[in-house]
Amino acid sequence: VRVAYSPDLGITPVDPEVAAVTRKAAQRFTELGVIVEEAHPDFSEAHECFHVLRALDFAMSKAELLRTKRDLLKPEVIWNIEEGLKLTVAQIARAEAQRVAITARAVRFFETYDLLLAPATIVPPFPVENRYVAECAGHKFDNYVQWLGIVYAITLACCPALSLPCGFTASGLPVGLQVIAAPRADAQLLAGAKVLEDILGVAASTPIDPRAPK
Template identity: 55%
Template structure:
């Protein structure tokens, strides 16, 4: 394979790569060679993929290549990195924690099994904050993941490694997960697409809490159609997850490619829950209004969501007690302060505190359903600030307003987590200093098809974000 064709492959979309695989113009093994060279060239600057497993990937690819083209699954041999929170058989899986720095599971998460059954070739683990806590990707095992658009800035998180790998051409598709925006925030900061699916759209597990409703796994890619393709390779019931939905009859990619326009959408600059940097609010409002170009009605509106940040804080606290409480008792000295605070806060809650949160979450859900009777989609900024300096632990202030905890700056995405709706972040423009901005688009529960289809319509109208890029040490001020 010539150098120029390697470059062309890196620049290609996942759908184009799948087409080449299906026409036998490239093999899964060749794609692995291309990625290995690309990672060697650029990942040292961003630290997106700290654990590589190319031997495992090549063995898997060779087995796949023995099958007929028709039997290679939805992805047909496209290589995929797995977030370092998710167990992958025979591959170091640390969760970004010194407690598990040397863990190599002898089993794979149900979702990894599903992806591999659908033709995904796992070649790397992507970096994440410790236990995925916090929307800035740094941990004591592998260090910090940097933003490819400006290496002095954060890639966000907790799927920061996944987003940075996509943006630098070290991945065509990337797996991630999202509790308080962890697929959406890094997509926004890195100029790629991240989809938090509906509750339990995908089967994962086994886990310490198979009945939980806050954290969901999902796809990231460089554009909407690629994201839909990857979602198709992730869905399907598995008994490791008692709440998982069966796969839909129509593929998400085919629905996405129909580019079905919504009739009427709502835009909110802040969902009534958070301060937002005025430049970000302006860029996102401008992007939402682009829907009018194709005859969609755009109105400023939002359901009443003001209690969502407090609800999320309590339910997240409970989740942390369930998932990480035993680790605090055994390894307090090996946990970062933010996680200790989160668990101890959860333990301070009374049954009545949690009952209030559950009741109020129910009210928000029904309010959203009434809202969706009038509007097809709800649009708002994905992140409230542009990418921040990599040395900062989290956003402490926005638009002159102080933010108290490490999760406060995520209210615009964590509020949507509570609604059970699917939500996607798509690139929608750049700040004056050239940093990417994401628009969050929220659909009806189990409405990924219409959501992706509408996002595909808008993506076509919005200015193009030309990923992948070679990492930039800084951006020239304009």
């Protein structure tokens, strides 16, 4: 009945072409009489919360690797483990409380909206030689994971989500639309995504020339 679209969830820059392609795809829901409005839950604490919880996990699961195999770890992993080892109890407690609050706000949001739509990534596909996105739309990120805020915010809120092919850039690169539902509303997520997939009709398309079998 009512679907929300957000190009950035209020927390991240986004490539203008990605925003345009995903917004156009989201608006296709109106062909079925669905109300589409630009809105999103309050994710303002997502970057701080995720940074702490990810660093905590790295410290708990990989500190031994840092002590015994540091020379085999890439610099991003070393940084993330060391960030976790520096955390205080107060920081961890704050992050856990933030996650509870983010989830509660998302639950309230889905009392109004059946689905939330957003870009699956904030940039089109980039060269494989680049380990991560360092800058988008003139904004330089503080670390190697912050460019993924548009998806890790949804993970923090405990919401099921999927990436639906929704169109292509002018140069033929694929763009994905993130389809998100309320916590535990997996069936509603899949049903809504199937409806939009049928409207868009791009599921079987590919911009990649297949390689000849050897």
